Amino acid sequence: MKFSYANTTQILFGQGQIGAITKLIERTSKVLVLYGGGSIKRNGVYLQVAEALSDYHWLEFSGIEANPTVETLDKAVALCKTEKVDLILAVGGGSVIDGAKYVAAAAHYDGEGWDILIGKHKPQSAIPLGAVLTLPATGSESNANSVITKAATHQKMAFAAPCVLPRFAVMDPDVMKTLPEKQLVNGIVDAWVHVCEQYITKASGALVQDGYAETLLRSLKTLGETFEDRDNDLWRANLMWTANQALNGLIAVGVEQDWSTHMIGHELTAIWGVDHARSLAIVQPWLLRNQIEFKRAKLEQMGRNVFGLTDSEDLAERTIDKIEAFYHSLNVSTQLTEHQDGKSAAVDAVIERLEHHGFTALSENQSITPVEARQILEKAIA
Template identity: 50%
Template sequence: MTTAIRFDHHNATRICFGAGRLSALGGLLPEHARILLLYGGGSIKRNGIYEQLCQTLAGHDWNEFGGVTPNPAVEVLNDALTQIRATRRDFILAVGGGSVIDGAKYLAAAAHYDGDSWDLVSSKAPVAAALPMGVVLTLAATGSEANGTAVISRLSSQDKLTFRSPLLQPRFAVLDPDTLGTLPDRQLANGVVDAFVHASEQYLTYPVGALVQDGCAEAVLRALRQLAQRFDERHALDWRQNMMWAANQALSGSIGLGVPQDWATHRIGRVLTALYGIDHGRTLSIVQPALLREAVAEKAAKLRQMGERVFDAPGSVPEQVIERMVQLYRQLDMPVTLADAGVADADAANQVMDLLRRDGAIRLGENGILDEGRVARIVRAFCA
């Protein structure tokens, strides 16, 4: 099937990539900016990155806010927002992975909004203006360093929502693979799976004759498959730099241009995080196999294509390709059921469905192919 492909694409983020490129940061910062340095749990103070940042920021007007949580929550971010307003910050430097970067995007938009900032996340109000921001990436997974999308949680209501705007695109991103050198294995494995599913959800739909987009997606997926197989090499520069670029390319926008996309795995996975606090990457490895088995008829052609071009297994039937993905996740010690993640809740399926229903009628997947009944079967499969 060939379909007319149309899109607009503009990626304004300047990427500074390579080992040792953290040294380039000084030349990227606005000279007279009042900078907020935003970071997460403090690992940058243990691995030497914070010291390098302090040296680079010497002579600038800057202060800092640490403690952005995984799955960044407004309850924490609003403390940083108060600091931004009180100290009149006009530039945010986000140092971390997707959670810190997404948190910075929320703060950038909220700083120019007079109402309840959750309005921006819940799409009750548009992002009309935003502070400029830059990124030093220390965890490769989400690709948030080069797009205008953020995922933000509100703990009080168990919400985890996506919002986006071109105004939230970082001005620059420093991708120095040396910053990955001290990450725990669990975070690296999460990153491989997160990036793999990002690429999959822009690829595993149905053929539309997009040769370039398919080829780019397959290149990213093949790279991530190899990185999973070579996980014991994760401390080598070759592994780290390929991981950092593969994760960026998985969600930089180019592989999804003008093609059908399916973000149902992410939508359901976010509910698992909201309910049970499961790492984002681990929710994806739980949901995706069950979802693909439910939608195998619609996705059969692309699953066969994936088997041949990503897994080097021509002639594989779709179910065999799904099993190869499961094996890849297990190789990384990632869960593929809720029980694997240590959740023993007999009512889990009902709770997941209740939270999904809260946003209205359930229609997920490309062209809304997954109605409530099909989603319920997916949920029951990984909860069993």
């Protein structure tokens, strides 16, 4: 193991913490509040933020989509430049926070913001940002990652830059009380796959990373098994904190990472609008079966330490079956049904986009070429 790790996001966790943002924002700052479709006005979060910022000069930008588009976000970038915004406050789930990261970086760049997503420009500075999390899932509130869509071309691309790591994040589990059941399920599944992408790779002997990843997986498994108890303060707090820890960078240090499930899943979202978490559940079991010989040791470890399975020659296979059964227990499908064209056309569409992006050697082993991706999709698409 050899790594450098720092996570400087200050977390304000617990009920009633939104008002505490005044302790973290300088009184002279001009603040831009970014949010999505208006649910924060119905659940009281907007009012709490407005009250906290009552003594500040602040403005707002709404309408950020569930899969934030560069077309919408560029309007916020222009606003930041015109108004000389000092701090961006993202109020929402991972999509809003991801969008805020793009806005923060693009506002410090004179070229086309999409250059950031295609790697033409690597951000070195950005407008400082904070977050008020309303939907636990992505961990975006305390990591430097962002995924943005270009609606014109149906491209969904990611970037990461230390300069867009939020300065602070408010995590109040009370904001989850009004979330639909589907979004809570998505949060569990999203966090689960985030952990798996960093854990089901090569056996490395990294005891802390493996042990913590297994703790997070067991926590998510328990939350799924007790889903009927979701109207509970402790249940909500545990999901919000587990989803954060799943992707704050800690379990990734010093170990191999995969992310091929995400790369393929992103295309299901870009083409057919499948919820991000559900796209992952569609791809992951079939990808693991396809790559089982590379991942057998870690799958066996997961089977023993997360699902409590006994040793056998087919332990890895049984572990994948348990993962799939976990999704099914949450009424999450592991096959794509949203496609309108025939199966062959749907598979071709995804492969074409993967090749266009240059994603022709995915996984920690670079062993998922278009051939393997096609095999995976043949199973994953109904």
